[in-house]
Amino acid sequence: MTITIDSNAGFCWGVVRTVEIAEQYLDSEGPLYVLGHVIHNPDEIKRLGDKGLTSVSVADLDRLAEEGAQKVLVRAHGEPPSTYKKALELGIEIIDATCPVVTKLQERVRKFYDQGYQVVLFGKKDHAEVIGVRGVCRDECIVVHDVEEALQNVHFDKLTVLFSQTTMDRPTFLQIREALEERVHELIVDSHENIATEFHAKDTICGQVSGREDKLAAFARSQDAMVFIAGRASSNGKVLYDVCRAANPNTHFIEHIIELQNDWLHDMKNVGISGATSTPHWLMNELKDEIAHRVEIGLIRGE
């Protein structure tokens, strides 16, 4: 059996940056708090937790200030402006590891919102990144998950702009864009009144996710079976797993190595391993070693 790790898998640069900022602090200054989980991967959370990184929520900030905490890390997903304000009021310094791609999205949303646009965001309402973006426009943006939701909730007689959470899938974004464009166009054509409607769409899906899709599909097709390892809370993990499974139906999702089932891989000649942009390389290497070990001791039947 040949076991190959997808050469394009591993942390995206935004996550590498966040982990580096956290580790530099932990190594030089000692324990640190982070708002939310630093990354959507339980094993990496544990590794950093062992070095002194503790997850807290915004609701904990008052208590932390009372206990004398001076600094808190903001992860790659970013935070709404209210978090920065609260930290400032409490005298807690923010170490800002927001991914620059997310910061750019927030800036774009702010610009259109300030100009009076109805902001539509293709994303998951309660995802941390979306909570940050919602905060930028006083929670007045319309978050939609598919075309149906967009058609139900968007007001077509308003100036409208469509953006995307950075880790959503491009085909659905394009469907939503097309549906909204059509509807706004119909309104302009049919109307006998002067309705000041206008529609803009900006694809703000991160290239680290969309750029990987074609390469991942090609890799998955070249394998007899695929094991995709990622945190279940990872948004891009879900997107990339779907890409992988569409390219190779013999794809299996696990969050922890212990979930690996031997019968998935019996008699397979080529087994591929891939993961989300938050799956660390060391975890994929451990998975590779585990599969090789099980083949060696006969738990997995080699081809």
Ligand code: SF4
């Ligand atoms: S997937 Fe893109 S937006 Fe998200 S953290 Fe990575 S680089 Fe940043």
